[in-house]
Amino acid sequence: MSEAAVLTVRGLRKRYRGRNGVQANDGIDLDVAAGQVVGLLGHNGAGKTTLVNQVVGLVLPDAGTIALEGVDAVARPDEARRRTSIQAQANVPITGLTPRRAIELVGRIRGADRAAVRTRTGELLDALDLGPWADTPAEKVSGGIARLTAFAMTVVAPGRLVVLDEPTNDVDPVRRRLLWQQIRSLADDGRAVLLVTHNVREAERVVDRLAVLDHGRVVADDTPAGLTAHLQGTLTVEADLSPGAVDAGWRWHPAVREVSRGRNREVGTVRAEDAAEVVRWAQGEVAGRRLERYALTPASLEDVYVELVGDEHRAAQGRTAEVAA
Amino acid sequence: MTTVQQTLLLTQWQFRRQATMLPLLVLVQVFLAIATILGFGLVIGDPPPDQALYLATGAPTITLVMVGLVMTPQMLSQSRTEGSLDWMRTLPVPRGLFLVSDLLVWTLIALPGMVLGIVTGVLRFDVDLSPAPWLVPATLLVSLTAAAVGYGMASLLKPTLAMLMTQVLVFVILLFTPVSYPADRMPAWLQAAHEWLPFEPMAQLIRSGLASDAFSMPGRSLVVLLAWCAASVAGATWALRRRA
Numbered sequence: 001m002s003e004a005a006v007l008t009v010r011g012l013r014k015r016y017r018g019r020n021g022v023q024a025n026d027g028i029d030l031d032v033a034a035g036q037v038v039g040l041l042g043h044n045g046a047g048k049t050t051l052v053n054q055v056v057g058l059v060l061p062d063a064g065t066i067a068l069e070g071v072d073a074v075a076r077p078d079e080a081r082r083r084t085s086i087q088a089q090a091n092v093p094i095t096g097l098t099p100r101r102a103i104e105l106v107g108r109i110r111g112a113d114r115a116a117v118r119t120r121t122g123e124l125l126d127a128l129d130l131g132p133w134a135d136t137p138a139e140k141v142s143g144g145i146a147r148l149t150a151f152a153m154t155v156v157a158p159g160r161l162v163v164l165d166e167p168t169n170d171v172d173p174v175r176r177r178l179l180w181q182q183i184r185s186l187a188d189d190g191r192a193v194l195l196v197t198h199n200v201r202e203a204e205r206v207v208d209r210l211a212v213l214d215h216g217r218v219v220a221d222d223t224p225a226g227l228t229a230h231l232q233g234t235l236t237v238e239a240d241l242s243p244g245a246v247d248a249g250w251r252w253h254p255a256v257r258e259v260s261r262g263r264n265r266e267v268g269t270v271r272a273e274d275a276a277e278v279v280r281w282a283q284g285e286v287a288g289r290r291l292e293r294y295a296l297t298p299a300s301l302e303d304v305y306v307e308l309v310g311d312e313h314r315a316a317q318g319r320t321a322e323v324a325a
Numbered sequence: 326m327t328t329v330q331q332t333l334l335l336t337q338w339q340f341r342r343q344a345t346m347l348p349l350l351v352l353v354q355v356f357l358a359i360a361t362i363l364g365f366g367l368v369i370g371d372p373p374p375d376q377a378l379y380l381a382t383g384a385p386t387i388t389l390v391m392v393g394l395v396m397t398p399q400m401l402s403q404s405r406t407e408g409s410l411d412w413m414r415t416l417p418v419p420r421g422l423f424l425v426s427d428l429l430v431w432t433l434i435a436l437p438g439m440v441l442g443i444v445t446g447v448l449r450f451d452v453d454l455s456p457a458p459w460l461v462p463a464t465l466l467v468s469l470t471a472a473a474v475g476y477g478m479a480s481l482l483k484p485t486l487a488m489l490m491t492q493v494l495v496f497v498i499l500l501f502t503p504v505s506y507p508a509d510r511m512p513a514w515l516q517a518a519h520e521w522l523p524f525e526p527m528a529q530l531i532r533s534g535l536a537s538d539a540f541s542m543p544g545r546s547l548v549v550l551l552a553w554c555a556a557s558v559a560g561a562t563w564a565l566r567r568r569a
Contacts, residue, residue, distance in 0.1 A: 016569075053569075056415045060568035077568070082417040090408040096344040105341075109334045109416055139345070159417075 026216035042213030358442030381446030393471020480564030
């Protein structure tokens with residue numbers, strides 16, 4: 001697998017002017033190499049779309065550099081677009097077309113020749129199990145099929161960098177697996193894939209690296225294993241309380257550190273060496289009808305993500321509350 | 326991939342996207358073109374032959390200008406709102422080609438209305454036309470200028486504001502431009518304004534192209550029109566290239 005850098009972002013800053021000026025990107029460094037799938041996590045407003053729009057020259061950075069295969073993407077947006085294919089977060093409206101026609105037309109507009117586009121379109125339609133919908137007018141296909149069509153439009157004649165913004169939204173579980181395979185094989189064919197997603201659990205299995213964006217900055221950038229390493233000795237424990245247990249003063253076992261509490265649903269973490277003890281305790285709670293069910297799982301990337309950006313948010317909310325008071 | 330091929334593919338994309346609405350759009354254009362002729366006929370009564378010729382040769386300009394200045398911005402605002410414009414802008418396509426392909430689509434949609442408008446005018450007012458050989462390129466020039474102005478307007482203004490502007494423009498173009506009646510009926514200040522606006526030269530060009538025996542194209546008007554064309558195409562291309 002080649003490790004040649006395809007996308008190199010350094011010190012990228014962008015502030016949107018106006019009354020509610022927002023510092024959307026606040027000094028981003030990011031690399032995506034050929035053969036890699038890099039996941040970009042971050043909640044709404046973290047600066048993901050702004051980053052992507054700067055790569056293809058829809059938004060002009062205030063400072064910083066973007067290089068695509070060594071070409072300055074800020075100075076040469078046309079070259080950047082030639083090297084990049086993007087699936088936007090919003091579905092591209094294709095009313096009036098069928099999925100097959102839309103995919104083929106985009107492939108040809110991107111400059112691939114007719115025969116190659118036809119073959120590749122057929123392969124993608126098969127691989128994503130879109131055959132039954134391929135020739136249905138777009139206004140009659142469901143959101144998930146439209147989403148997969150948009151994906152196929154993006155990768156029918158892909159650039160060296162493929163950017164996918166929430167490609168799995170609305171897609172059914174069976175086709176989602178097929179989609180993940182296609183995403184992986186894009187990288188295996190030597191493309192660089194930047195995957196913007198909230199779907200941490202599924203992305204975890206496909207990505208080579210994950211970058212977490214928060215308030216316009218990269219707060220973590222590592223392999224999934226690297227990101228979860230410090231949690232390896234920790235397990236997540238979830239418990240569904242029986243009705244009335246809270247009022248009766250229900251408490252976690254002392255070895256459990258509370259993470260969050262919802263309506264009759266509690267989440268905490270426990271050190272691996274205490275797990276057996278906690279399981280014994282939880283069995284007793286279930287027998288005593290104070291718990292309906294409980295589950296222990298290894299710490300996941302989702303936990304890391306919440307740990308990275310969730311705390312800060314809680315802190316921010318606290319500050320707002322203080323101001324309001 | 327040549328630029329021409331890419332333009333035709335884009336045109337195909339835009340055309341097919343409109344496919345379901347296409348018959349209706351063409352029908353509305355035809356209706357508007359005929360209604361302009363018949364409506365003005367009602368307003369004026371039975372016009373003398375010279376006025377009738379003026380009216381019949383002015384109506385096609387109204388159709389072209391309406392498509393360019395009203396329909397084009399409405400469609401562009403719609404594609405901005407639904408997000409397809411931003412997506413198209415991520416494609417490796419020279420920015421000017423978006424303008425060219427949209428223009429092709431809209432000219433094709435306007436064409437049946439324009440032709441039927443002319444036919445209606447000839448039948449209703451019993452006038453004789455003498456088309457010049459350069460009528461077709463003249464039509465394209467008018468169409469391009471109007472669409473580019475509309476494009477620029479829709480790119481620079483907020484979609485809702487652009488929609489409102491088009492409503493105002495319909496009214497202004499129909500009643501306050503020297504297209505369907507001679508400029509000397511207007512107050513002097515409005516005549517002076519129209520010496521620098523593109524509408525009168527557009528009307529003059531189409532008029533002299535349709536009835537070359539009766540009308541001629543003043544050189545100054547051609548210069549004004551070409552200047553508008555160049556400026557509006559440059560403006561629209563700039564708007565398409567612009568980065569937020």
